[in-house]
Amino acid sequence: MSGSPETRYTETPVLSLHHWTPKLLSFRVERPRAFRFTPGQFARLGLDSADGAPVWRAYSMVSAVWDEHLEFLSILVPGGKFTSQLAQIQPDARIRIEKTATGFFTTDRFVDGTDLWLLATGTGLAPYLSILQDPAVWQRFERIVLVHCVQVWDELAYRSEIATLAQHPLWAEHAHKLRYQPVTTRDDHADALHARIPELLRTCALERALGVPLSPETSRLMICGNPTMVQDTHRQLMQMGYRLSRLSAPGQLVVENAW
Ligand SMILES: NC(=O)c1ccc[n+]([C@@H]2O[C@H](COP(=O)([O-])OP(=O)(O)OC[C@H]3O[C@@H](n4cnc5c(N)ncnc54)[C@H](OP(=O)(O)O)[C@@H]3O)[C@@H](O)[C@H]2O)c1
Structure with a gap:
């Protein structure tokens, strides 16, 4: 700059x-x-x-x-x-x-798709909370899946805010579109899944738990959080047929690499 x-x-x-x-x-x-x-x-x-x-x-x-x-x-x-x-x-x-905001981790990187998957570890949740307060996102996608993976249950920041967020008058008519899936890797809370995100994708455990199928035709995925998680999740999704979305070649994945 x-x-x-x-x-x-x-x-x-x-x-x-x-x-x-x-x-x-x-x-x-x-x-x-x-x-x-x-x-x-x-x-x-x-x-x-x-x-x-x-x-x-x-x-x-x-x-x-x-x-x-x-x-x-x-x-x-x-x-x-x-x-x-x-x-x-x-x-x-x-x-x-x-004075100027930065970054390309935005939903306009997707040109098509019906389901938006927001995958986060730790504080990588942050950008999704802003994205989930964008009326255009609620209108545009048929299903919105938010997966937040942390070590232990208490680290699931904004849990109750996420539950009420969908009721905002600007997009309450779309509230049914949101699925929130907590994941903990170091405790065994009954309401969470218990494996790292790449593993949950590989075994289809996320799809089963959420009742939302993943497919390159319909699913558009964003990945944010621990840099090794971003890498491992990206690699797993590449093996499943997903590609990074680029200006010249729109795809199914957008990855936050700035951290
Ligand atoms: N604050 C912001 O605005 C913001 C925005 C964007 C990104 N970020 C970045 O987001 C990151 C958040 O912290 P963190 O995620 O590192 O928190 P963390 O507390 O270290 O880890 C959270 C979860 O990530 C899992 N994890 C670690 N390595 C993994 C891997 N290779 N594959 C899959 N899962 C993995 C951990 O599983 P285990 O228990 O099995 O290790 C744990 O469940 C930071 O790097 C931060 O810079 C922050």
Whole structure:
């Protein structure tokens, strides 16, 4: 991006924080008035690290495009340069945000298909919460499947928000389209599946649990989260006949590689 650092970012106040677990935090900042984004995109946020040097990290927007705030979801890494500062932040503190949102992890990368599959591990859930607040997505797809894989049940952030999200008046008539599938890999909660996403795809366990068949003709899949999960899921889906969607050759997969 061109321009001096001062012209690239603005400072905005932190409005609120919410801890899901001691290591998992959502936070809201005031949306700078000129800040625009497409659901699925991310912003770079800046804080001063412990030694005073600025440190920047990318975070996907969780919020809807019309919200007056911007919401983000973060893990807190002990000793992490950025997140150890984030862990101490209080409402009214100011955080830097680049003026322009970035990224191509957006549903307009798909030109066809009837079923949208949103596959996430951990905080990779974030962009899907914004995508699920886009009325066009609810209108366009016949079924929307959200799969969130975490280690243990308590890490399933936004569980109750996801349940109520579908009832929003702007798309409530499409609420029946959403299927939410929690997955935990290190506990055995009765309401979750218990294997990593590539394995659940390989064994068709996801399709069975959700009652939604996967096929390259109808299914369009987005993958976001742990980089090795993104790679392994991509590889598994390639073996099943799915291809990355490119401008020159629309396909069935869109992958978030920015992390
Ligand atoms: N905050 C944001 O806005 C945002 C946006 C986009 C992406 N991200 C990225 O999303 C990631 C989220 O964290 P995380 O997913 O690493 O959390 P995590 O807590 O380390 O792992 C969550 C789940 O991913 C599974 N997993 C790990 N490696 C896997 C693999 N190779 N294949 C399939 N599943 C695998 C784990 O299974 P096991 O228990 O079996 O290990 C666990 O169930 C981070 O890398 C973050 O940078 C964040």
